[in-house]
Amino acid sequence: xxxxxxxxxxxRARVGAEAIDLxxxxxxxxxxxxxxxxxxxxxxxxWRAVTRIAxxxxxxxxxTLLREGDEVALIPPVAGG
Amino acid sequence: xxxPCSISITTAPLELDGAYRALDDPTTGxxxxxxxxxxxxxxxxxxxxxxxxxxxxxxxxxxxRIWAEAAARWPVRRGVIWHRIGDLAVGEASVLxxxxxxxxxxxxxxxxxxxxxxxxxxxxWKEETYTTGDVQWIDDLRSSWPAAPVGDSAGTSSC
Numbered sequence: 001x002x003x004x005x006x007x008x009x010x011x012r013a014r015v016g017a018e019a020i021d022l023x024x025x026x027x028x029x030x031x032x033x034x035x036x037x038x039x040x041x042x043x044x045x046x047w048r049a050v051t052r053i054a055x056x057x058x059x060x061x062x063x064t065l066l067r068e069g070d071e072v073a074l075i076p077p078v079a080g081g
Numbered sequence: 082x083x084x085p086c087s088i089s090i091t092t093a094p095l096e097l098d099g100a101y102r103a104l105d106d107p108t109t110g111x112x113x114x115x116x117x118x119x120x121x122x123x124x125x126x127x128x129x130x131x132x133x134x135x136x137x138x139x140x141x142x143x144x145x146r147i148w149a150e151a152a153a154r155w156p157v158r159r160g161v162i163w164h165r166i167g168d169l170a171v172g173e174a175s176v177l178x179x180x181x182x183x184x185x186x187x188x189x190x191x192x193x194x195x196x197x198x199x200x201x202x203x204x205x206w207k208e209e210t211y212t213t214g215d216v217q218w219i220d221d222l223r224s225s226w227p228a229a230p231v232g233d234s235a236g237t238s239s240c
Contacts, residue, residue, distance in 0.1 A: 008136055009206035010218040054204070057139040073136055073204070079219040080133070080140070080164060080205025081117055081176050081196060 001026050003066055005033050006073040011047065014039075024066060030055060031062030033072055051076050086148040086160030090140045090205075092167040095174045100161045104181040109158045111188040115196055117176040119169050123219075127212040133166040133175060136204035140164065147198040155191040157182050162195060164205060 003022045007015050015037050022036050030053045034044040052075040053060050059075075066072065087103040097114060104112045119131050144162045151157055161179030169175055178196045182188040207219045 006136065008204065009134060009208070013218070054136075054139055057136075057142050059202070073139065075136070075204050076206065077219075078201070078203060078205055079207035080135070080203040081200035 001028070001066065001068050003028075003033070003069075004071050005036075006071065008074070009076045011037075011051065011074055011076050026068075028066050029062060030060055030064045030066055030072060032066075033074070047074075047076075083149050083152045084158050084160070086145070086162060088141055088144040088148070089163045090135055090137050090144075091163065091165060093165070095163050095165050095177045097174075097177065100163065100177045100179045103161050104159045104179050106158045106181050108183060109181040110183055111185040112179070112181045113185075113188040113192050114161065114177055114179040115192055116174045117178075117196075118174050119171050121171045123209060126209075126215075128171060128209055129212045130171065130210045131169045131175070132208040132210070133164070133169065134206050134208065135164070135166050137166075139204045143203050144199070147195055147202065150198070151180075151191045151195050154194070155182065155187040157187070157191050160191075160195070162199065164199070164203065166205070 001024045003024050004019055005022060006019050007017060012018055022033065031048055034048045037044065053062055054073040054075055055064060055070050097116065100114045101112060121128055148160050148162060157180050159181040161177055163177040165175050178192055180188050180192045182191065208216060209219060210216050
């Protein structure tokens with residue numbers, strides 16, 4: 001299941017890429033993408049705790065199951081306005 | 082039907098005159114524009130400048146959602162939701178939120194709602210440069226992740 005994951009701000013700097021393309025098993029929940037960023041489980045858990053997830057430009061629960069072609073964005077704490 | 086709102090995520094300087102013009106409507110007695118500006122200090126440290134980055138398509142979509150919610154709660158007639166991205170100096174406007182309504186009470190309330198919602202929800206991030214030369218993403222969680230990029234990287238590193 002092809003999934004594009006967009007990275008921003010501090011998370012983009014840490015991972016070293018604006019986007020990564022993953023091939024995930026069908027039925028993977030959105031929160032599962034944190035396990036594919038190259039971090040230790042403890043560090044992935046820290047990010048998962050404060051990073052929101054958007055699927056196709058809409059905030060979504062981490063439990064939402066991903067579908068083929070979804071564009072996932074990981075949204076670290078925002079600071080607009 | 083949702084009343085019109087000018088929504089813009091732009092690198093161009095934000096002009097107050099333009100915002101007021103976008104709120105023109107002879108049925109409205111109240112036109113209110115809030116301007117957020119870059120301050121010279123944050124958490125006690127002197128700021129030299131700010132760089133805003135965004136997930137532009139979603140910021141625009143979220144702006145539309147916020148306006149629709151405001152329109153459902155208050156009798157707004159026109160709106161402006163403008164955010165600047167890129168490099169800004171101290172004193173420059175980062176955001177203009179504007180509302181035009183028949184009367185003033187709902188203008189203040191709707192404007193505050195849109196601003197607060199934008200600050201909480203818009204996918205926009207801020208990287209501050211201090212006079213010391215230090216650069217930091219606001220709310221960045223310092224961690225000890227390895228510096229090497231992951232194997233499936235599709236893009237190049239850029240903040």
